[in-house]
Structures are given as structure tokens and as C-alpha cells.
Amino acid sequence: xxxxxxxxxxxxxxxxxxxxxxxxxxxxxxxxxxxxxxxxxxxxxxxxxxxxxxxxxxxxxxxxxxxxxxxxxxxxxxxxxxxxxxxxxxxxxxxxxxxxxxxxxxxxxxxxxxxxxxxxxxxxxxxxxxxxxxxxxxxxxxxxxxxxxxxxxxxxxxxxxxxxxxxxxxxxxxxxxxxxxxxxxxxxxxxxxxxxxxxxxxxxxxxxxxxxxxxxxxxxxxxxxxxxxxxxxxxxxxxxxxxxxxxxxxxxxxxxxxxxxxxxxxxxxxxxxxxxxxxxxxxxxxxxxxxxxxxxxxxxxxxxxxxxxxxxxxxxxxxxxxxxxxxxx
Ligand code: MN
Ligand code: MN
Numbered sequence: 296x297x298x299x300x301x302x303x304x305x306x307x308x309x310x311x312x313x314x315x316x317x318x319x320x321x322x323x324x325x326x327x328x329x330x331x332x333x334x335x336x337x338x339x340x341x342x343x344x345x346x347x348x349x350x351x352x353x354x355x356x357x358x359x360x361x362x363x364x365x366x367x368x369x370x371x372x373x374x375x376x377x378x379x380x381x382x383x384x385x386x387x388x389x390x391x392x393x394x395x396x397x398x399x400x401x402x403x404x405x406x407x408x409x410x411x412x413x414x415x416x417x418x419x420x421x422x423x424x425x426x427x428x429x430x431x432x433x434x435x436x437x438x439x440x441x442x443x444x445x446x447x448x449x450x451x452x453x454x455x456x457x458x459x460x461x462x463x464x465x466x467x468x469x470x471x472x473x474x475x476x477x478x479x480x481x482x483x484x485x486x487x488x489x490x491x492x493x494x495x496x497x498x499x500x501x502x503x504x505x506x507x508x509x510x511x512x513x514x515x516x517x518x519x520x521x522x523x524x525x526x527x528x529x530x531x532x533x534x535x536x537x538x539x540x541x542x543x544x545x546x547x548x549x550x551x552x553x554x555x556x557x558x559x560x561x562x563x564x565x566x567x568x569x570x571x572x573x574x575x576x577x578x579x580x581x582x583x584x585x586x587x588x589x590x591x592x593x594x595x596x597x598x599x600x601x602x603x604x605x606x607x608x609x610x611x612x613x614x615x616x617x618x619x620x621x622x623x624x
Contacts (some may be wrong), residue, residue: 300332301382304368317360317535318385320603327409334613335606336415339388340403343585344396345425345464347456349552351585352423356388356400358586359420359602362595373569375607380614381508383606386410389419400429405432416613418606420598421582423464423552424451427537428581431476433482438533438577441469442481444525446542446564448488450507450557452496464583469496470504481532483525485567486510486542489555497623510557518563519575522570529574536571536579536605538564540598541550548573548597561597568604576612579605 297526304321318324319337330336339356345351369376379382389406407430410417419430424447434441443467445451453465460469467566471477478498487497488510500507506528513521541551559567584598 297329300489302384303378304366305341307367312364313339317364319360320363320366320383320385320606322374322383322385325386327386327406329411330386330413330415330534332382333384333386335413335418335609336386336410337383337602338386338406338410338417338419339605340391340419340422340426341388342391342393342399342403342421342426343423344393344399345462346552347425347463347465349585349588351552351587352421352583353393354586355422355582355584356420356590358592358595359581359584359598360385362592363599363602365596366599367515370607372565373572373607377606377610379609386415400425400462404429404432408436411437415608417578418609419578419580420602421580421584424537424539424582425464425467426582427580428462428467428470431471431535432474432580434535434578435476440475440478441577442529442532443477443483443537444469444529444534444536444571445482445537445539446483446486446559446567447484447537447539448486448541448558449553450484450487450496450500450540452500452505454495455498469499476557478503478532478536481529482506483528484508485513485521486559488557510559513559518567519570522567525571526574531575532559533577535577536577538568538581538601538605539583540581540594541583543597548594550585550594551583552585552588553583561600564601565604568601568608571608572611574612577610579609581605
């Protein structure tokens with residue numbers, strides 16, 4: 296612990312990064328009941344019961360804890376030192392039930408509800424993308440409806456799969472709009488691409504007012520433009536950020552269940568996340584990392600760094616630090 300009372304990651308110059316029990320970014324592990332004073336809690340949700348094709352994201356949190364031991368203290372691009380701005384801890388994994396989808400959603404919501412009630416900003420590691428729905432349900436008790444910035448190859452705005460299943464990782468944001476958790480007029484999706492079932496998801500989302508930025512428009516106009524679009528649409532509304540790693544190009548992030556070619560490159564993803572600084576961010580997640588499809592571990596390294604970038608902008612939002620919107624990006 297530092298002089299300011301903040302938890303500090305264990306230093307890589309004191310104990311080798313490959314030694315010890317891995318926690319997110321080598322932060323201390325605190326049970327939720329012992330988390331008084333924590334500002335940002337990093338949480339795992341080891342669950343992929345919403346996956347419609349290739350499973351494995353349930354193994355994401357453990358793999359990401361290991362990979363994130365390489366994260367250091369300072370964001371060299373922006374100068375942000377998140378562990379000095381705010382108190383961060385690894386709050387462990389939300390309880391899940393791999394044999395029961397609805398029970399898992401209830402447990403994930405309850406865990407995040409307790410975080411929100413304790414005044415802790417959640418930074419969550421999935422898990423498949425359906426885990427975002429119960430997180431939004433928990434956050435919506437305080438902020439309703441939320442704005443949403445989603446990096447993804449897919450809209451996840453479908454209505455139902457397999458003849459009526461309304462809860463899959465392809466449907467969370469349809470449900471979130473129906474439940475009034477997010478304001479579709481303040482939703483921005485970046486990176487949408489690939490083959491579609493029928494395009495109904497994009498038509499429905501746009502009809503509700505969501506800004507769906509297809510990858511072609513993103514490449515024509517650029518990441519800085521995309522983030523200006525985000526800032527214009529989101530404004531000062533309370534905002535959640537969801538990063539599906541399949542937004543990234545699979546040459547750089549192959550370890551995910553539903554890869555799509557022609558995606559976003561990692562450096563641009565870092566710069567876009569940095570440009571979220573100054574928004575009223577109330578939580579964020581990184582989802583769909585699937586270690587069984589990541590034999591080199593590359594995707595976990597990428598996801599660990601994006602988790603750190605998200606932590607930095609959450610810390611600015613939470614810590615009242617200067618909105619370093621243009622610093623180093
Ligand atoms: Mn997704
Ligand atoms: Mn996706």
C-alpha cells in the first residue's frame with residue numbers, strides 16, 4: 296500500500312512478474328465484503344453460457360489475470376498513473392452457474408449491484424458478451440438509461456436465436472434497449488463487419504437511433520473521427536464502455552469465438568480508448584477473450600493492455616484528474 300492509502304501493484308523490480316499468485320495487474324485481491332474504500336474493482340466473470348458457436352470465454356478471466364501481470368504503473372502515452380489517482384483492487388470472480396443461464400445472469404447482476412451500492416466502479420473481464428446485460432441491469436439502478444460505447448465486430452442487437460432464445464451473446468443490447476437500461480440514441484458501435492444473418496440487427500438498431508459505424512466507414516474516416524462521433528453523441532451522459540475483442544483484427548487477436556477479418560488494429564484501439572477521457576464513464580468491460588483459441592497467448596496480451604487503457608480512463612473519470620483528451624493520442 297502506498298502512503299496515500301492506495302493499493303499498489305506488486306512491483307516487477309521486486310518480485311519477478313512470473314512469480315506469485317496472479318491477480319489482475321498484480322493488485323491485491325479483496326473480497327467484496329472487505330472492499331471498503333476501493334474506487335475501481337476489477338472483476339472476472341468466468342461464464343460463456345450465452346455463446347452460440349465456439350465456447351471458451353469462461354476461461355478468459357484466469358488467462359487475463361496471468362497476462363496482466365506484465366502491466367506496469369504508468370501509461371507512457373498519456374502520463375496517466377491510475378493506481379495513484381484511485382484505489383484499485385482485484386475483487387475476484389462473480390459467482391456463476393455453468394448449468395443455468397438465468398441463474399448466472401441473476402448472480403452476475405447481484406454481484407455488480409453490491410459493487411455499485413458500495414460506490415465501486417466495475418471494470419469487468421468476461422466471459423461472453425451476454426455478461427454485459429446483467430452488469431447494465433446493476434448499473435441502471437443508479438444511472439438510467441446509460442449511454443453505451445461498444446467496440447465489436449457484431450451489433451449483438453439480434454432478437455432471438457434457435458427459434459426463440461432471447462438470451463445469447465448475440466442479443467444483450469436488444470434486451471438492454473427493451474428494458475430501458477441504455478438509451479439507443481446514445482449508443483455508438485464501432486467495427487461492425489462480416490457476413491450477417493439477414494441485417495435485421497443493424498436495421499433495428501438504426502431505427503431505434505443507435506449509431507452503427509461499419510468498419511468501412513471507420514476505415515474511410517479514421518479512429519479520431521470515430522471518437523469525435525462518440526463525444527458528440529454521448530456528451531456528458533453517464534456512459535458504459537464494452538470492448539468485445541473480436542472488434543480487433545484476428546491477425547492481432549485470434550483468440551475469440553467469432554473472429555471476423557478486416558478489423559481494428561491494436562494501436563488504433565488504444566488511441567480510441569484514450570479519447571474516452573473526459574466522458575462520464577461509470578463502468579467498462581473486456582469480453583469474448585477465448586483462451587482455447589489463443590494458443591500463443593497473443594490475444595490475452597492484447598486484452599490485458601486494453602484493460603489497462605480502460606482502467607486509465609475510468610481512473611480519470613473517477614479520480615477527478617484532468618481530462619487529458621489530447622495527451623499523447
Ligand atoms: Mn459482442
Ligand atoms: Mn463480437
